[in-house]
Amino acid sequence: MSQPLETLLTRAATIKDAAAIAEIYNQGIADRVATFETEPRTPAQIAKWFEAGHLVMITESETAGTVAFAATFPYSDRPCYAGIGEFSVYVARAYRGHGVGRAVLSA
Numbered sequence: 001m002s003q004p005l006e007t008l009l010t011r012a013a014t015i016k017d018a019a020a021i022a023e024i025y026n027q028g029i030a031d032r033v034a035t036f037e038t039e040p041r042t043p044a045q046i047a048k049w050f051e052a053g054h055l056v057m058i059t060e061s062e063t064a065g066t067v068a069f070a071a072t073f074p075y076s077d078r079p080c081y082a083g084i085g086e087f088s089v090y091v092a093r094a095y096r097g098h099g100v101g102r103a104v105l106s107a
Contacts, residue, residue: 013056020066
């Protein structure tokens, strides 16, 4: 397994990170590597994640800023799935394959 390219910091994301998260998410959509989604997301759409109380973590590099995120979402609105969640992990193109996804998921 490759080592991260540089020192990384992982922390809870805030609404101020919405633009960076949208950029990484849209790379995943465009590259068709992590989702069946086809429509790019705006920072305003990502900001709604924070309003809904979703847990979102980001990993930052010293030079590139935000390079990955992990977010939790309810699995289903059906009452029988209450408390069950799913998560998504997305990594910026230049940082894929270097352990960054594992770092943000571990957080």
